[in-house]
Amino acid sequence: MVNAHTFYAIAVMAIITALLRFLPFLIFKGKASTPPLVEKLGRLLPSAVIAMLVVYCMKDIDFTASASYLPALLASVLVGVLHTWKRNILLSVITGTVAYMLLVQFVF
Amino acid sequence: MAYTLRPMNSPARQAFIDTIPVLTGYLALGFGFGIMLQAAGFPVWLAPVMSITMYAGAMQYVAVGLLSSGASLLTVGLTTFLVNARHLFYGISLLDKFKSTGKRTPYLIFALTDETYSLLCRDNPAIPAEKKKTYYFCICLFDHCYWISGCTLGAVTGSLVSFNSQGIDFVLTALFITIFIEQWQSSRNHSPAITGAAVTGASLALFGKENFMIPAMLVILLTLCLHKGKEDSHG
Numbered sequence: 001m002v003n004a005h006t007f008y009a010i011a012v013m014a015i016i017t018a019l020l021r022f023l024p025f026l027i028f029k030g031k032a033s034t035p036p037l038v039e040k041l042g043r044l045l046p047s048a049v050i051a052m053l054v055v056y057c058m059k060d061i062d063f064t065a066s067a068s069y070l071p072a073l074l075a076s077v078l079v080g081v082l083h084t085w086k087r088n089i090l091l092s093v094i095t096g097t098v099a100y101m102l103l104v105q106f107v108f
Numbered sequence: 109m110a111y112t113l114r115p116m117n118s119p120a121r122q123a124f125i126d127t128i129p130v131l132t133g134y135l136a137l138g139f140g141f142g143i144m145l146q147a148a149g150f151p152v153w154l155a156p157v158m159s160i161t162m163y164a165g166a167m168q169y170v171a172v173g174l175l176s177s178g179a180s181l182l183t184v185g186l187t188t189f190l191v192n193a194r195h196l197f198y199g200i201s202l203l204d205k206f207k208s209t210g211k212r213t214p215y216l217i218f219a220l221t222d223e224t225y226s227l228l229c230r231d232n233p234a235i236p237a238e239k240k241k242t243y244y245f246c247i248c249l250f251d252h253c254y255w256i257s258g259c260t261l262g263a264v265t266g267s268l269v270s271f272n273s274q275g276i277d278f279v280l281t282a283l284f285i286t287i288f289i290e291q292w293q294s295s296r297n298h299s300p301a302i303t304g305a306a307v308t309g310a311s312l313a314l315f316g317k318e319n320f321m322i323p324a325m326l327v328i329l330l331t332l333c334l335h336k337g338k339e340d341s342h343g
Contacts, residue, residue: 001149006175009184013171014161016188017195021220024199025206025213034200037333042197044300044332047291049194051304052324053166054288057281059317075278079285084293089286090133096282097140101275 067108075100119239123246126232127254130223134165134254135261140279141168142262147273148176155263159256165221167191168259169280190321198225205231209241219248222287227251303331 028034034042062068079096086092117125142155150172158168170191174184198220205228206213220228227247235243266273292301311324 001176002151002154005178005181006150006154008181009175009179010158010161010171012181012185013164013167013174013188016185017162017164017167017192018218020189020192020195021199021217022214023196025203025217028200028203034203038200040335041329041332042200044297044335045197045329046194047288047295048300048304048328048332050284050288050291051301052308052328053191054281054284055305055308055312056321057284059312059320071275072278072281076281076285079282080289083286083289087290089283089290090136092286093279093282094136096285097276097279100278100282101273104275105272 071100071103071108074103117234119235119243120246122232122235123243123250126227127247127250130227130251131254133223134251135258137165137279137283138255138258138260139262139265140276141165141172142259142264143266143273144169144172144262144276144279145259146263146266147276148172150175152260152263152267155259156256159259160252163219163221163252163255164192165223165255166280166283169277173277186322190325193325194222195220202228205240205244209244212241212245216244216248219252221251221255224248224251299335300332303335304328307331 028038058072061072075096078099079092082095083089083092138159141159145155145158146152158171162168162171167188170187174187179187199217202220202225206216209216216228224247228244232243288301292298295301307327308320308324311320311327314320315323
């Protein structure tokens, strides 16, 4: 399972992740203030990206087959309700995942 | 000082207390990653290797899929860029804080995950200015150790106990949904979140699941650049 490609891929992922973390410090090091556009993106982008990633997670769902979308839909609603109610990330994530696993393994 | 009103915690001790929520979260999420990595057929030692070098929660989950499908390095690179692009903007709000952290700064930046970022932003007013850099360093180091431990424990457990792990990848979906709700509730301006979801959904319907992320990211960036109106994203 592990070959040269595995190592190259991990190196690429590690380097790009680090680069993304270092870049703002390298670019804005000596500057007194950050440009307004960058500052605006810094405020607006995080919630847009999280919404994008939620959709990204749904990409493999087949919306024409109920056995594919129902477990994801039910577990997502459970996570949403539980999190709005208790606001405990760990509780919401674990409950939702266990529910999804039970649904795909035993129900659908 | 000869007299203090209450015993002062050392920066390391205070960092440990403040990172306890991350300790439980990283052990559990790391554990899930380790199980997933094992289920995909990778050896146990890959868990510490990835959690030390990459140290990125969501991206490591995505990585399991990329590694087992043998995705091209270009796809791997672009996906990493998209999933972690938010980190570009974390640094901007920490520029001032990290001006006085000296030679430990590179590690602080390397270890800037979502959770560590939120702890550093919150800071702790009880820590005196001259001890801040030790406090920041301990937060970063402790969080990193929790993550490595969680990932490794998960992989070791997965190799010893065999069970049906079908559906465990939902942990990533659940995590993003909770973060989405957190951000939705803490902001008054919901248009970035709606833009992100709508654009990505439309792109997925239009370009299909192999090619939708890059157009989605570009349109989101462009829309946000042109965004006017209420500027307060975080109330």
